[in-house]
Each structure stands twice: as structure tokens, then as C-alpha cells.
Amino acid sequence: MKRVTLADVAKEAGVSKSTVSQFLNKRYEHMGDETREKIRAAIEKLGYRPNYIARSLKQKRTSMIGIIVANIMHRVSTEVSRAIEDYCHEHDMHAIVCNADDDPVKERKYIEMLRARQVDGLVIFPTGGNIELYKQMERENYPVVFVDRKIDGVNVHTIVVNNREATYQAVCHLIEQGHTRIGMVTPPLTIYPRIERVNGYKQALMDHRIEIKSEYMASDEIHRIASWLEQMFALPQKPTALLAGNDLSFFEAMAFIKQQRIRVPQDLAVIVFDNIPFASISTPTITTIAQPAYEMGKKAAELLWKQINNQCEKAQLYTFSCRLIIRESSKGK
Amino acid sequence: MKRVTLADVAKEAGVSKSTVSQFLNKRYEHMGDETREKIRAAIEKLGYRPNYIARSLKQKRTSMIGIIVANIMHRVSTEVSRAIEDYCHEHDMHAIVCNADDDPVKERKYIEMLRARQVDGLVIFPTGGNIELYKQMERENYPVVFVDRKIDGVNVHTIVVNNREATYQAVCHLIEQGHTRIGMVTPPLTIYPRIERVNGYKQALMDHRIEIKSEYMASDEIHRIASWLEQMFALPQKPTALLAGNDLSFFEAMAFIKQQRIRVPQDLAVIVFDNIPFASISTPTITTIAQPAYEMGKKAAELLWKQINNQCEKAQLYTFSCRLIIRESSKGK
DNA sequence: GTGAAAGCGCTAACAT
DNA sequence: ATGTTAGCGCTTTCAC
Numbered sequence: 001m002k003r004v005t006l007a008d009v010a011k012e013a014g015v016s017k018s019t020v021s022q023f024l025n026k027r028y029e030h031m032g033d034e035t036r037e038k039i040r041a042a043i044e045k046l047g048y049r050p051n052y053i054a055r056s057l058k059q060k061r062t063s064m065i066g067i068i069v070a071n072i073m074h075r076v077s078t079e080v081s082r083a084i085e086d087y088c089h090e091h092d093m094h095a096i097v098c099n100a101d102d103d104p105v106k107e108r109k110y111i112e113m114l115r116a117r118q119v120d121g122l123v124i125f126p127t128g129g130n131i132e133l134y135k136q137m138e139r140e141n142y143p144v145v146f147v148d149r150k151i152d153g154v155n156v157h158t159i160v161v162n163n164r165e166a167t168y169q170a171v172c173h174l175i176e177q178g179h180t181r182i183g184m185v186t187p188p189l190t191i192y193p194r195i196e197r198v199n200g201y202k203q204a205l206m207d208h209r210i211e212i213k214s215e216y217m218a219s220d221e222i223h224r225i226a227s228w229l230e231q232m233f234a235l236p237q238k239p240t241a242l243l244a245g246n247d248l249s250f251f252e253a254m255a256f257i258k259q260q261r262i263r264v265p266q267d268l269a270v271i272v273f274d275n276i277p278f279a280s281i282s283t284p285t286i287t288t289i290a291q292p293a294y295e296m297g298k299k300a301a302e303l304l305w306k307q308i309n310n311q312c313e314k315a316q317l318y319t320f321s322c323r324l325i326i327r328e329s330s331k332g333k
Numbered sequence: 334m335k336r337v338t339l340a341d342v343a344k345e346a347g348v349s350k351s352t353v354s355q356f357l358n359k360r361y362e363h364m365g366d367e368t369r370e371k372i373r374a375a376i377e378k379l380g381y382r383p384n385y386i387a388r389s390l391k392q393k394r395t396s397m398i399g400i401i402v403a404n405i406m407h408r409v410s411t412e413v414s415r416a417i418e419d420y421c422h423e424h425d426m427h428a429i430v431c432n433a434d435d436d437p438v439k440e441r442k443y444i445e446m447l448r449a450r451q452v453d454g455l456v457i458f459p460t461g462g463n464i465e466l467y468k469q470m471e472r473e474n475y476p477v478v479f480v481d482r483k484i485d486g487v488n489v490h491t492i493v494v495n496n497r498e499a500t501y502q503a504v505c506h507l508i509e510q511g512h513t514r515i516g517m518v519t520p521p522l523t524i525y526p527r528i529e530r531v532n533g534y535k536q537a538l539m540d541h542r543i544e545i546k547s548e549y550m551a552s553d554e555i556h557r558i559a560s561w562l563e564q565m566f567a568l569p570q571k572p573t574a575l576l577a578g579n580d581l582s583f584f585e586a587m588a589f590i591k592q593q594r595i596r597v598p599q600d601l602a603v604i605v606f607d608n609i610p611f612a613s614i615s616t617p618t619i620t621t622i623a624q625p626a627y628e629m630g631k632k633a634a635e636l637l638w639k640q641i642n643n644q645c646e647k648a649q650l651y652t653f654s655c656r657l658i659i660r661e662s663s664k665g666k
Numbered sequence: 667g668t669g670a671a672a673g674c675g676c677t678a679a680c681a682t
Numbered sequence: 683a684t685g686t687t688a689g690c691g692c693t694t695t696c697a698c
Binding site for chain 2: 003053056057085099112117136255
């Protein structure tokens with residue numbers, strides 16, 4: 001099964017390799033019509049397919065970019081990735097998605113693997129655990145865009161959402177509905193967005209002179225969320241509203257709610273920070289804080305593309321606003 | 334920002350390129366300890382990272398495989414992909430996922446793009462629209478595994494599920510629960526698995542001497558599903574149970590059901606063919622026909638790996654069995 | 667044990 | 683308008 005090369009095509013067509021190369025790169029300017037036709041025929045006859053690996057080696061660009069998501073189980077990661085892919089598609093590029101699984105070691109491994117494969121740039125949902133590596137890429141001027149999390153001390157284009165303001169607004173909404181006992185569950189407060197979401201929650205309570213009670217706040221590993229909720233709902237003054245800090249904690253909460261036969265929204269109003277697919281068709285419908293994932297992905301791709309093509313502006317922070325999608329379940333109390 | 338090459342490392346360490354290459358490939362057998370250390374130090378000092386593109390060009394393998402899913406919106410595609418990625422991970426390979434979007438033109442484009450990028454093999458959820466291309470790969474002995482759909486006339490390792498038997502069993506279950514008016518919705522019957530699912534449905538009815546009524550069967554584009562359901566539920570004898578042929582049609586059906594305030598399972602038992610994430614926590618819980626996606630993906634990866642490493646057996650059809658996961662909603666009537 | 671040299675398949679000056 | 687040539691960064695015989 002011998003591979004057909006450009007040289008074979010050249011021989012078959014009776015021209016030189018460079019002419020064939022011109023042809024492949026659609027630089028027909030200085031090329032006789034009959035030459036063109038001969039080459040076309042030769043390619044067809046031999047079933048030739050160019051080898052992009054060889055081309056990349058020479059050109060020093062692969063037209064591929066890498067996306068490293070912190071955790072692919074978050075819906076927003078896949079939505080952002082999808083937007084980036086669409087952008088790539090329009091710009092004759094391709095995207096490879098890798099899942100760091102919230103593990104800095106895996107993240108490092110993927111960054112290194114993708115760079116070894118010569119991808120032209122990287123969109124990263126940083127775990128935050130590889131500061132030195134991030135800085136190194138910055139020093140080398142390697143094209144990178146961060147999404148979801150700002151990393152202090154690393155000067156890279158970064159796209160985030162207004163976490164704090166969004167939860168603030170959501171909690172205000174609950175308060176307006178008459179709720180005062182509002183719980184919040186999140187994964188561990190190890191990363192900036194989660195902390196900001198909790199801060200927004202606290203701020204909203206404070207601004208309404210509602211006491212912040214630690215019994216109403218549970219931040220722990222996903223598999224321990226349920227037991228915290230158990231405690232929370234065993235309180236004499238159990239919450240009448242619950243804010244889930246992201247989709248994964250939301251699903252845990254819903255499992256608990258179902259198991260305890262708590263009725264939403266009659267017994268408990270629920271709001272979740274994150275895009276929940278089909279939130280609108282589930283019963284009960286769920287109020288969500290939606291991140292503009294598509295726009296974020298598009299912007300990330302665009303920023304990366306500019307860097308790759310040396311049209312880089314100074315690194316900057318882009319903050320996108322979330323949208324509170326109010327559905328009946330939050331009309332509580 | 335000059336790239337550090339293997340040649341630079343060799344010079345720095347005062348050895349030849351081939352020795353460095355040996356080192357990189359962990360062939361330390363015939364290598365002095367001091368040489369090894371010198372090279373290690375040089376690599377560290379220069380911050381050298383090998384160029385996989387160059388290596389691939391020489392070795393004629395990229396250690397990458399491609400996955401082309403027919404439609405990434407199907408949950409089962411992502412689950413299978415995930416399993417394949419895990420397998421790759423264990424075998425020092427990497428997977429690239431592309432979405433054909435049910436479009437044979439896109440499918441062809443991706444197959445060609447991935448092969449131009451020299452991926453070592455392909456897992457394809459075939460659209461069925463590129464028979465000649467499939468056959469060509471078969472002729473060239475290019476490593477390929479099909480998943481989800483058997484393509485007649487193409488002799489390639491193929492992994493499918495027992496569609497017919499699975500729906501048969503599901504419908505029997507409904508009948509045992511006392512249902513006789515059982516509806517079914519699916520996307521258009523253009524591909525084999527969907528046809529088989531409908532066949533299983535019909536067979537079950539026939540075997541129980543229940544008349545097959547066309548009013549109870551709707552197979553059409555997703556966006557037209559709703560209007561078919563409207564007709565179905567306007568019948569004097571409306572169905573008491575509904576089988577959704579896949580996840581996408583299920584979501585359409587659920588939107589309709591919710592809008593019409595039909596209560597599940599009191600008014601209508603629902604079963605869906607496909608893995609629905611969080612089917613267990615939604616209210617009502619939904620009975621599902623679960624495909625063993627992880628096992629399927631693992632098998633696909635294994636079959637591909639064997640082909641890549643020339644341990645190919647004869648192409649064969651592997652049929653996996655689905656599991657009916659009965660939840661309360663199907664206890665109807 | 668280590669080095670020299672010949673490619674892998676392609677592109678891009680530079681000639682002609 | 684087309685051909686010649688020199689690599690891209692690595693691996694891999696085959697010498698020494």
C-alpha cells in the first residue's frame with residue numbers, strides 16, 4: 001500500500017514538484033491551462049491526497065488550535081467549545097478538545113502534548129494549578145486565551161462572566177419574591193468564579209439586611225453535597241429557596257430534593273447558575289443564570305486568531321454578562 | 334523566538350543528534366550514564382520540547398485517531414467518544430472528535446481532513462451517504478470501525494445495539510402494564526437503527542394481537558414532531574403510553590407533554606430509547622432503554638487499535654444489548 | 667556506545 | 683510559466 005506523493009503526481013503529469021505544489025495551494029496565477037489540467041488529471045488518476053503533516057513541518061503552522069477545558073461535564077464548556085469550533089470552521093482551522101478533569105497534572109500534560117503537536121494556539125479554562133507554565137507561554141508569546149477564570153499575575157487575554165453581579169441579581173430576585181431563608185450550594189471554593197458567586201450571594205443578603213447564616217451555605221465536593229443538604233433541611237428554619245452555584249451541584253441538589261419529596265416551587269424555589277439543557281421542559285421548570293457561552297467562545301476564538309496572525313492587542317479582561325432566566329419555580333414563598 | 338531543536342540540544346550536550354534521539358525515545362540501553370545526564374541537562378537548560386510533527390513525518394504514524402460522530406447532540410455519541418478517549422489515553426494515543434451533523438458532505442470533508450492529517454485510524458458513526466468513500470478505505474485497508482449503524486456492502490468492523498429487540502421488550506413491558514394504545518415518535522426513518530426500533534415496536538404489538546395504527550406512529554423531522562403529537566392526542570382514543578425513538582424526539586415530546594399539561598405517568602407512560610442524563614432526577618422519572626455506550630466505545634477503540642497494529646481479525650458485526658431501566662413513570666394505566 | 671548521513675513529503679526562494 | 687534546490691526537525695540504518 002504505497003503512499004502516493006506529490007513527486008509521483010509531478011512525474012505522472014510531467015512537471016516539477018514545485019508546480020504541483022503551486023497547484024495544490026491554488027496559486028494558479030502563472031500556470032498554463034494545460035499544465036493545470038494535466039496536474040488535475042494526474043491527481044485524480046493516482047488518487048493523490050496531500051500530506052498535511054509534511055506541509056505543517058515546513059510551514060510551521062498546523063491550522064489547528066487546542067481547547068483545554070477544566071471539566072467537560074460542565075455544559076458551558078461544551079457550548080463554548082462548540083462556538084470556537086464554528087469560528088475555526090469559518091477560518092479554515094480545526095480545534096482539538098481536551099479535558100483536564102480539574103486536574104492540574106492532566107492540564108499540564110495536555111498543554112505539553114498539544115504544543116508538541118504544534119497547535120497554533122490554545123484556549124484554556126485554567127485549573128489555576130500551573131502558574132509557571134502559563135507564565136512561560138506568556139513569555140514565549142505563545143497564543144493563548146483564558147476562559148472562565150482570571151489568573152492573577154498572568155497577563156493573558158481572559159474571558160469571564162460577571163459572577164458576582166449575576167448571583168447578586170438572582171438573590172435579589174428571590175428576596176423580592178419574599179424569601180429570606182435562602183440557601184446556597186457550590187463545589188469547593190477553590191476557584192475564583194465560585195468565590196465570586198458566593199460573594200454576590202452574601203452581598204445581596206447584606207444589602208437587604210438579612211443575616212448571613214453559615215448553616216445555609218454548603219461548599220464541598222460534589223459527592224458530599226447531599227449530606228450538607230440533609231443538615232440544612234433538618235434545621236427548624238429550613239430554607240425556602242436554594243441557589244446552586246453550578247450545574248453539577250444543581251444536579252446533586254435536585255436528586256436530594258426529589259428523594260425528600262420536596263416540591264418545587266411550592267416548598268422550595270430553586271435557581272441554578274449555569275445553562276441547564278432542557279431546564280425549560282423539565283417539571284418543574286427551573287430558573288437559571290445563563291452564561292452567554294456562544295458569544296464567549298466566539299470572542300475567545302477571535303482573540304486567539306488575532307494572536308496567531310500577529311494582530312495582537314494588549315492582553316485584556318473581557319467580562320460578559322449573564323442573563324437571569326426567570327421561570328415559574330422561583331415564584332415561591 | 335527561535336525554536337529549540339534536537340540539533341541544538343545535541344550541540345549543547347556535545348553529542349550527536351542520533352544520540353539525543355535515542356534518549357528521547359528512552360532507548361538508553363547502549364548509552365553512558367554521563368551522556369544521559371548531559372543530554373538531560375541540555376534539554377532542561379534549553380527548555381527543549383520535541384516536535385511531534387517532524388517525528389510523525391518520519392515515523393508515518395501520528396498516534397492520533399479520529400472520531401466522526403453523525404450528530405454530536407445525541408448523548409450516546411459523546412458517551413462513546415468519552416470511552417474511546419479513555420482507551421486512547423491508556424495506549425498513548427489521542428482522539429480528535431468531529432461532528433458530521435448528519436450531513437454526508439461534512440462527513441466526507443472530515444474523513445478527508447483527518448486522513449490528510451494522517452490520523453492512524455477512524456471511528457465513524459456513518460451517515461451512510463458516502464458508500465464509495467467507505468469502500469475505498471476498506472480497499473486501502475485503512476483502519477476503520479463503524480459504530481451505531483451497519484452499512485450494507487461495506488465490510489468493516491461494526492458495532493451496533495439490538496435496536497429491534499430492545500424496543501420489542503420495552504413495548505412488551507408497556508403491554509404488561511395494561512397499555513394497549515401505545516404511540517411512537519421518531520425522527521425520519523432514513524437509517525437502519527430507527528427502522529429497526531419501529532420494527533420492534535410493531536412486532537411487539539402484533540405478538541400481542543394489538544392492532545398497529547398509523548395514527549399512533551409519527552416519524553418526521555424533529556421540528557415537526559410536535560404537530561404530529563398534536564394530532565395524535567386529539568384522537569378520541571388517545572394513547573396512554575408513548576415510546577420515543579431517540580433522545581431528540583423525546584425532548585420534543587416532553588415539551589409537548591408539558592405544554593399540554595399531560596401528567597406523566599398518570600395520564601401517559603413514557604419510555605425513551607437512549608441514555609438521558611439525569612432521567613433519574615427529573616420529575617417524573619423516565620423509563621429508558623439504555624445503550625451500553627461505554628462498552629461500545631471501548632470495543633470500538635480496541636478493534637481500531639488492533640487494526641492499526643496489524644492484529645486485525647476479519648471484519649465482523651458486534652451487537653450489544655440495551656438495558657431497559659424501568660422507573661415509575663411507566664407504571665401507568 | 668556514539669556519530670554520519672540519508673531521507674520522510676512538502677514548500678519557498680531563486681533561477682531560468 | 684516552470685524547474686532546481688535547499689531545507690523543516692526528526693528517526694534510523696549502518697559505520698566506527
